[in-house]
Amino acid sequence: MATQLSSKEDYESLLDKYDTWMFDCDGVLWRGDSPIDGAVEVLDILRKRGKLNQYPRKRLLFVTNNATKSRKNYKGKFDKIGAQVTVDEIYGSAYAAAVYISSVMKLPKDKKVYVIGMSGLEEELREEGISFIGGTDSADNTLETFTLANFTLDPDVAAVLCGLDTRINYTKLSKAFQYLTRNPGCHFLVTNEDSTYPTADGLLPGAGSISAPLRFALGEDPISIGKPAKTMLDCIQAKVNFDPARTIIVGDRLNTDILFGQAGGLATLLVLTGITSTKDITGPHASSIVPKYVTDSIGDLRALRSG
Numbered sequence: 001m002a003t004q005l006s007s008k009e010d011y012e013s014l015l016d017k018y019d020t021w022m023f024d025c026d027g028v029l030w031r032g033d034s035p036i037d038g039a040v041e042v043l044d045i046l047r048k049r050g051k052l053n054q055y056p057r058k059r060l061l062f063v064t065n066n067a068t069k070s071r072k073n074y075k076g077k078f079d080k081i082g083a084q085v086t087v088d089e090i091y092g093s094a095y096a097a098a099v100y101i102s103s104v105m106k107l108p109k110d111k112k113v114y115v116i117g118m119s120g121l122e123e124e125l126r127e128e129g130i131s132f133i134g135g136t137d138s139a140d141n142t143l144e145t146f147t148l149a150n151f152t153l154d155p156d157v158a159a160v161l162c163g164l165d166t167r168i169n170y171t172k173l174s175k176a177f178q179y180l181t182r183n184p185g186c187h188f189l190v191t192n193e194d195s196t197y198p199t200a201d202g203l204l205p206g207a208g209s210i211s212a213p214l215r216f217a218l219g220e221d222p223i224s225i226g227k228p229a230k231t232m233l234d235c236i237q238a239k240v241n242f243d244p245a246r247t248i249i250v251g252d253r254l255n256t257d258i259l260f261g262q263a264g265g266l267a268t269l270l271v272l273t274g275i276t277s278t279k280d281i282t283g284p285h286a287s288s289i290v291p292k293y294v295t296d297s298i299g300d301l302r303a304l305r306s307g
């Protein structure tokens, strides 16, 4: 059963127990471009309280499955909402995918990736020195009818990488399908599998719903790199030395954020400002994924402001 947090004492006890705070972004810190009420203030409180001598220094990390933006893009988004965050505190599935392709898959330099995704994903691939086609290329961002007669297979494509792409179309799906069925050994990778994406005005199809047509057409599941996969945690641990026993992840989705935390031996705090609602964690249809703590919103931690 999850512990429902509500009092200042509840939140103070979290400060006592955890030095590293991992924050999911969509549905926790913001919905689309709208910050969650109190989120920026709470980040500031945690930084300030973490510097006081009664607590070990607090480390804040931001761990998002949203592959539409690069770490630098996210730094700009944090700046815009007035949150003091550095690029090396940000871990996105776009970055994790680029690291996976270069360091785990070890894609040969003469090979390339066919991308379904947006400029942030392309930026992270470029930063890792990975060659790619597709993505925001104008030839792929078209509503023209796709015909194989006009398509030339690139034999150097050794992986297809699919992330959230708000300009998805039949041409992109068809090209990806050609590479995955006609280039021998072509890897099928997705940045993440979130089914939906929480915006300020409601839910939209998420990255998992963008790659779903390919999975159905292929009859094959991809390798997924974002939460809850361990790949994302490996990516963070390669850069940041933290103690899982003194680390908490704050998330809004049970089958990504909370599972990711549980698999990594982290404490988990679920907030109800994004994907998950009370009916998902209580009553007859409650999920089997049970967070350690629950609170309505990250803004509830403003109770810590007085110190």
Ligand SMILES: O=C(O)[C@H](O)[C@H](O)COP(=O)(O)O
Pocket: 024, 025, 026, 027, 063, 064, 065, 066, 067, 164, 192, 194, 195, 196, 197, 198, 205, 206, 207, 208
């Ligand atoms: O569709 C997606 O990619 C996800 O809904 C979204 O981007 C998740 O982002 P997160 O909650 O991990 O910040």
Ligand SMILES: [Mg+2]
Pocket: 024, 025, 026, 027, 028, 251, 252, 253, 274
């Ligand atoms: Mg989220």
